[in-house]
Amino acid sequence: MTHLPSWLSTGEPSPLPSAKRRWRRADYLAKTLADIQKIMAEDMLQTGVAARPGLLQPIEPRVKVVGLVMLLLAVALTASIPALAALHGLLILTALASGIGPKTYLLRVWLPALLFAGLVVLPAIFSWVTPGDPLIFVYRGEWRLGPLALPADLAVTRQGLTAAVMVLLRSAASLGLVMLLVKTTRWPALTKAFQSLGVPAVFVLVLELTYRYLFLFLLLLADFLLGRRSRLVGGESPLDRLEWIGGTLAGFLRLAGEYSREIAAAMTARGFGGAAQPAPAVRPGPGEAVYLAAVIAICFILLGGINLG
Amino acid sequence: MHIPEGYLSPSTCLTLTGAMLPIWYRASAAARAGLDAARVPFLAMGAVFSFLIMMFNIPIPDGTTAHAAGGVLIAIVLGPWAAVIAVSVALLIQALLFGDGGVLSFGANALNLAFIMPFTGYYIYRLAAGSSPAGSARRLFAAALGAYIGLNLAALATAVQFGIQPLLFTAADGTPLYCPYGLEVAIPAMLIPHLTIAGFAEAAVTALALKYVLKTSPEMLVAARPAAEEETSC
Numbered sequence: 001m002t003h004l005p006s007w008l009s010t011g012e013p014s015p016l017p018s019a020k021r022r023w024r025r026a027d028y029l030a031k032t033l034a035d036i037q038k039i040m041a042e043d044m045l046q047t048g049v050a051a052r053p054g055l056l057q058p059i060e061p062r063v064k065v066v067g068l069v070m071l072l073l074a075v076a077l078t079a080s081i082p083a084l085a086a087l088h089g090l091l092i093l094t095a096l097a098s099g100i101g102p103k104t105y106l107l108r109v110w111l112p113a114l115l116f117a118g119l120v121v122l123p124a125i126f127s128w129v130t131p132g133d134p135l136i137f138v139y140r141g142e143w144r145l146g147p148l149a150l151p152a153d154l155a156v157t158r159q160g161l162t163a164a165v166m167v168l169l170r171s172a173a174s175l176g177l178v179m180l181l182v183k184t185t186r187w188p189a190l191t192k193a194f195q196s197l198g199v200p201a202v203f204v205l206v207l208e209l210t211y212r213y214l215f216l217f218l219l220l221l222a223d224f225l226l227g228r229r230s231r232l233v234g235g236e237s238p239l240d241r242l243e244w245i246g247g248t249l250a251g252f253l254r255l256a257g258e259y260s261r262e263i264a265a266a267m268t269a270r271g272f273g274g275a276a277q278p279a280p281a282v283r284p285g286p287g288e289a290v291y292l293a294a295v296i297a298i299c300f301i302l303l304g305g306i307n308l309g
Numbered sequence: 310m311h312i313p314e315g316y317l318s319p320s321t322c323l324t325l326t327g328a329m330l331p332i333w334y335r336a337s338a339a340a341r342a343g344l345d346a347a348r349v350p351f352l353a354m355g356a357v358f359s360f361l362i363m364m365f366n367i368p369i370p371d372g373t374t375a376h377a378a379g380g381v382l383i384a385i386v387l388g389p390w391a392a393v394i395a396v397s398v399a400l401l402i403q404a405l406l407f408g409d410g411g412v413l414s415f416g417a418n419a420l421n422l423a424f425i426m427p428f429t430g431y432y433i434y435r436l437a438a439g440s441s442p443a444g445s446a447r448r449l450f451a452a453a454l455g456a457y458i459g460l461n462l463a464a465l466a467t468a469v470q471f472g473i474q475p476l477l478f479t480a481a482d483g484t485p486l487y488c489p490y491g492l493e494v495a496i497p498a499m500l501i502p503h504l505t506i507a508g509f510a511e512a513a514v515t516a517l518a519l520k521y522v523l524k525t526s527p528e529m530l531v532a533a534r535p536a537a538e539e540e541t542s543c
Contacts, residue, residue: 039364042407159484167316203398249382250521264351
């Protein structure tokens with residue numbers, strides 16, 4: 001009988017060495033890559049929706065921007081929860097009629113609203129933050145944790161709950177309104193609308209160029225991150241990670257500088273002299289009139305013209 | 310630190326946007342003074358770079374990640390007025406395209422991140438760096454100090470904007486109409502994470518990025534800056 005080495009004669013596989021870490025390692029590379037992919041997907045969705053036929057797509061962008069600002073102000077000023085809830089129903093219907101599916105709408109409006117606005121305002125429902133009329137008691141009487149004495153009662157208050165629901169509904173409604181404008185309007189048409197509404201030409205030019213080159217740089221950054229991730233075998237020390245990020249940012253700053261010079265040369269070669277092209281004049285039609293009338297009616301309802309509760 | 314819609318009253322938003330108007334006017338006047346074919350792409354690439362910095366997930370000691378703001382780094386390299394436009398444009402794109410920060414609260418976000426942070430950070434950097442040589446430890450420490458203080462002042466300004474809402478806008482029955490947290494909650498809630506974690510991450514990234522810029526392309530700090538901003542160069 002041949003002598004087997006001890007590790008081969010055991011039935012159980014040897015455990016792989018495991019790294020002992022004091023802190024859980026955050027995969028910042030994977031997170032940044034996922035964020036970039038999300039942005040790319042968002043842009044593709046926007047391009048697709050803006051090109052489709054739909055309810056909001058044919059509306060002139062300037063009129064849409066004016067309507068959006070009016071609605072945002074009305075949403076910010078209203079204190080009526082039923083009116084805000086009704087507006088959400090209307091926004092979902094408008095999104096569906098404009099080629100934005102319910103899943104897309106929920107993922108882009110309600111998920112971030114619940115995650116960011118909802119979680120942040122959650123503590124405000126309790127009496128410790130917002131005193132008021134108690135609705136539900138979490139505990140009553142004094143509660144002691146060793147030497148610490150907690151306040152006598154902890155309750156969910158009507159005022160706190162109202163405030164939290166209002167902030168959440170306002171935040172989600174604003175997200176929905178902005179999403180409807182941006183997803184149903186091509187970006188160049190939107191920036192030209194800003195210009196014709198009085199935004200300085202230099203901002204509009206910078207905005208247009210930024211958007212154009214942003215995605216190129218995001219693709220380059222994604223390649224860079226993927227390259228780093230593929231080459232990482234062992235762990236990195238916290239200082240190594242920060243050094244790498246610092247070096248990468250410096251590299252991208254240099255790249256941005258080089259692109260800036262090349263773009264300037266290309267613009268000069270094509271006859272750019274520093275002046276922005278004015279937005280083409282478009283006469284608003286009946287569709288725009290109907291849109292503005294609907295916006296004014298919604299603002300009227302939101303601001304208490306018609307009492308929904 | 311991006312303030313979403315619904316937390317600030319419209320009057321607060323309009324006041325803060327009004328405060329930003331002369332700053333944007335001065336920044337775009339600085340841009341118009343040299344508005345040639347080179348100036349627009351320069352500012353646009355600054356905005357792209359600002360967006361990229363904010364994209365980065367910076368690992369922090371609690372095992373999670375934070376996002377850098379980058380305003381002070383951009384101000385040091387491109388100049389504070391260019392940073393106003395670059396960061397403002399990045400914030401506007403984030404608000405419009407990705408719902409990160411509100412549209413009505415864009416003026417408030419711009420005041421905090423595109424003005425308070427780059428300007429305070431930049432002048433602290435200049436003061437602390439003095440005439441120290443490029444790449445010296447003192448200059449890098451000055452950049453880190455500027456980034457740390459700039460970020461925390463921006464966080465303090467955000468906290469004050471949140472905290473004054475219940476003082477100014479509360480219904481007769483005591484229901485807060487906008488941000489429900491007063492100054493006593495908003496200031497510690499904003500400042501504790503920024504003073505202890507995010508500020509140090511921002512400081513480290515700013516100093517390390519500046520170290521590499523000075524090492525590999527030091528000309529960027531001077532050559533990339535057009536004449537309109539030479540008056541404020543380091």
